[in-house]
Amino acid sequence: xxxxxxxxxxxxxxxxxIVSLNCTYSNSAFQYFMWYRQYSRKGPELLMYTxxxxxxxxxxFTAQVDxxxxxxxxxxxxxxxxxxxxxxxxxxxxGTALIFGKGTTLSVSS
Amino acid sequence: SAxxxxxxxxxxxxxxxxxxxxCQVDSQVTMMFWYRQQPGQxxxxxxxxxxxxxxTYESGFVIDKFPISRPNLTFSTxxxxxxxxxxxxIYLCSVxxxxxxxxxxxxxxxGTRLTVV
Numbered sequence: 001x002x003x004x005x006x007x008x009x010x011x012x013x014x015x016x017x018i019v020s021l022n023c024t025y026s027n028s029a030f031q032y033f034m035w036y037r038q039y040s041r042k043g044p045e046l047l048m049y050t051x052x053x054x055x056x057x058x059x060x061f062t063a064q065v066d067x068x069x070x071x072x073x074x075x076x077x078x079x080x081x082x083x084x085x086x087x088x089x090x091x092x093x094x095g096t097a098l099i100f101g102k103g104t105t106l107s108v109s110s
Numbered sequence: 111s112a113x114x115x116x117x118x119x120x121x122x123x124x125x126x127x128x129x130x131x132x133c134q135v136d137s138q139v140t141m142m143f144w145y146r147q148q149p150g151q152x153x154x155x156x157x158x159x160x161x162x163x164x165x166t167y168e169s170g171f172v173i174d175k176f177p178i179s180r181p182n183l184t185f186s187t188x189x190x191x192x193x194x195x196x197x198x199x200i201y202l203c204s205v206x207x208x209x210x211x212x213x214x215x216x217x218x219x220x221g222t223r224l225t226v227v
Contacts, residue, residue: 006152036218043116043202043218044153088152097143097168100152 003027006089006101015110019076023089023101026070030091030099033065035074038086038103047087048074079108112137112205116219123193123226130189131222133203138183140206144176147200147221156201159186193226200224 006023013019021035031052036044048063050056050072056063062075072091076083089101113136123129133142144156157165157178165178180186190197200221 041221041223043114043220045218046216090153097155097158098153100154102152 003099004089004091004101007104008102010105010107012107012109013079015079015081015108017079017108019079019083019106019108021074021076021087021089021104021106023072023091024070025072025091025099027091027093027099028067028070029093031094032092033063033072034090034098035061035063036088036090036100038088040085044088076106079106081108081110084108112139112217114203114205114217114219116203116222118222119220120223121225123224125194125226127193128189128191129193129224130187131201131203133186133188133219135184135205140183142180142186143204143206144178144186144188145202145204145218147202149199153202156188190224193224195226198224198226 004023004025033050035048037047038044048056048061050063050065053065053067060077064073072089084107086103086105088103090098092098115134117132121129142159145153146156147153155168156171156176157167159165159178159180161180161183175191177189200223202221203219205217
């Protein structure tokens with residue numbers, strides 16, 4: 001079993017839809033959870049950061065962490081064509097490097 | 111967050127040659143990380159580079175193949191040595207920091223897209 005599992009998609013939605021992206025993990029020591037967005041031919045850009053369990057909201061984006069289920073989610077409300085990108089979940093334990101999921105490719109059509 | 115300038119942005123190299131990738135940060139950072147992203151794959155950590163000490167390599171990566179320099183707190187280089195087509199990837203540098211000061215890799219450069227022919 002891989003440490004971080006992420007459905008690669010692709011995921012196609014119409015503009016305005018609510019998008020749900022998910023990752024599961026196996027390492028109970030993970031405490032720091034991040035979502036990155038990566039446009040084609042660009043480096044990953046940090047979208048959301050969450051420490052331990054709970055929810056975090058930033059504009060149209062909401063990140064959720066359920067440590068009991070080892071499951072994290074990113075919700076995008078009112079999705080826009082500019083949200084079309086690859087979304088990578090990443091997580092780490094204290095003082096260790098990030099472990100990334102494979103990324104989910106999202107396409108939002110106008 | 112820090113701003114990272116990574117060069118070159120892309121290159122096509124002959125097998126058996128070496129390429130050095132540069133990573134310049136606009137502020138002093140303790141730890142820098144080098145990642146590889148192979149086609150269709152996620153990011154894999156190659157090594158962690160601290161200023162003034164030897165880089166720490168992850169399993170499957172060795173110093174002879176991927177020598178790293180870290181001469182100061184704003185600069186690092188990664189060399190891909192004796193290249194083969196299997197080294198064709200995107201190479202990314204990353205710096206730690208942010209709100210929690212945890213050295214987990216936070217901001218990424220735009221990457222170097224390497225093709226070995």
